[in-house]
Amino acid sequence: MEIKEGGSVQFNQPHQSSLARQALNDIAALLVKDAKQSLEQQGVGLLTGLAGQQLFFWQLHKQFPELACQHEFSARMTLIEEQIPFLHSQFAFGYGLTGVAWLYEFFLHEGNYQAEFNHNTDVLLLQHLQQNDWTGELEFIRGLSGFAVYIARRQTAELGLPLAQALLTLLEQQWHQFADGTGAWEVATNSFFRFNQATDDPECNLGLAHGVPSIIASLLPLLAHQQLHSQIQTLLQASCQWLIQQQQTSEKFGSCFAYITEQPCQSRLGWCYGDATIALTLLRVGNAINRDDFTAAGKNIALKAAQRRLKSSQVQDAGICHGSAGLALIFQVITRYYTESTLSQAAQYWFEHTLALYQTSGLDGFNAVREQDNSNCRLQDHGLLGGYAGIGLVLLMAFNVETNWLDALLLTNN
Template sequence: MSETRVPAWQPVLSGDEAGVARRAVGDIAAALASGGASLDHDLADGAAGVALLFGYRARITGETGHAAMAAALLDRAADRVARAPTSPSLFHGFTGVAWAADHLRGLAGDADPACNDEIDAAVDAALRCPAGVPGFDLVTGLVGLGVYALERADRPLARRCVDRVVARLAATARRMPGGPAGSEGGPQHRPAAQAVWTAPDRPDRLDLGLAHGIPGVIALLARCASGSAEAAACSRATAATARDLLDGAVGWLLAQWRPGAGFPPRIVGGRPAPRRRAGWCYGDAAVALALIQASRVGEPAWRSAGLGIARASAARPACEAGVRDASLCHGAAALGLIYQRLYHATGDPLLRDAARRWVLRMLAYRSDRHELAPSAGFYLATREAPRAVPGLMNGAAGIGLVLLAATTEIAPDWDRALLLSGG
């Protein structure tokens, strides 16, 4: 299959729909600007993640007030980390704050590669300590540190961190003989020695989500492997190791796909768990995007498989997705953004239509209830009651960023931290 990609970022909303979305972004920014002092530091739900919204607003509008707000939020996040040291976790620790600061400086054309050299050293120290990184995943573990280091791969110590991450992934991979190349009627892949990873405290649990599981490893390895656009950031040995692991991980993943059922969120004790709500953290659309990213190492069959999975996911009725709110982690914003990325990666109009539908569905979740005003009427669905959340992954900032992506020609490259782009 020849590769088709949309060369420049294109918004999926226009006219009155785009106007409604832009007004919602303005309301979100106004609500968040008044509540920044109470935020914690982190990328997932704290000041670092909210800063991304204001940084992108500044890039799009040119308004210095948005840039000043982004800088103030990053300063607040850095101060909190300095006063109460945290783990190296990308989503909840100090690397997420550093990643956001680096990314926004680059977005503003004010890059300062040396500014996070001390963070690079801290990450390197954590990777040299066997107990320094508790797991393998994107949110708290090795994959997240790899994302941080790849963003700074022009710095020697950050490149060494990439090498260490891939080496640790190789050392902790469970190798299994290659089985069938896929289920009957499903995506096919040549037999190979398969590779999987498990959390240290749950060796019986294989996770198939982008946030905590093997698809996240695949998306990171795809950026490091021989043949990828970013392989130059790695040593030859690291790129070769990443490619070998990538072959094994993709082989295992494709063997888990089932016609009509897709991918389970996890396999526990050899038994697939029931499908849960679709989103960024779990779901076929995110897995499809990881496969398409991986195919860029020169594996067109992976692209074909990913596109087929993406199209099947997009055709599924919204009522089957289990989505209950507008959030970026596991709500409508996640699917709106992922389908935008899938459309730009493939040029498939079906995926563009899916992106538009989910962005509009995200807007439809907005409430005018007074008690939800701190997040401009967008809320997180919980078992107890709807909750107003300001942050990136579960709150208004992430929703605002997805709306900006849907209405402007500025690519949402902040989603590199979510492994939705890069390479």
């Protein structure tokens, strides 16, 4: 059973609340002004485009309805609806059909739920998953792990179970079991996300965005299908045992995990890669299938991650993907499973760092660091995963706005 209660980041100084509200106002105003430009540059996707911005406006309206114009919201939904026919062959959760369909599911679950609304998406996705030889990605942004997030929201729909079964079949086919009984998913040699493009040697990715943790986390909510519970639990147990074995000496390298297997290094601390989301994933699995060893490993990794600060974290911006807002969010979710002051202090540290970026530079402080021409530069990003919309969602946490959207980032069940 998913744990729902947890502490919250707080406004410890009188000016912080008004500062956060001003930041939310500025984010909302910019997203409204740049809607068409954003559509052209970042599309309608959930993690990168207009759909993620709509999630921000939906949540913003709950706390500050005066900042979220209903007319603008409706106009933006129309823009998204007009693009849906062009997504029928692009299923990616990050920027394609399943992510947009997840947004509709989210809205519907908060009102008069109509399971039939996304039926056509279910039909298309099921056909896509029933191909005999899967050659697509397994990870979260483009691949099966992302599809699973949408499928989990469709549990009670007519095709909910067939979708989960089809997905599980593909993941079982791609799973590699090792001699010690553990197992994992390797990155395909033709994968866009492969680190070692020049070799065919086996490679396992250790990040929540593109690796084994993403598949583990995506399977968790599908345990709700009793018919699949045993199969999924088998995969979760063996894969988490394998994941724990991939730890490196944190005192030597500065982190418990690298980016991929067989290449030890200090990984950045973020949502996409690093110890924090691996710790959370192990805590969630341990809680779900009653594995105290997974829970203990998750706690140990989380405590070490919580001690890292700006210099050792490799944090360069504020976005959820690999920035300070993301770490504030992750450590807050971790406290739902492990109430330790070090963890809540880490959440507060990263939240206040995010606020400080805005206080110093306004919205420019929330610009994303991107690599261009072999050098880093700061660019506007309107999206959920790397930009303003996601940062705004994290700021809303401190106003106690519910975070019932976190399954979209593999951080909770829905």
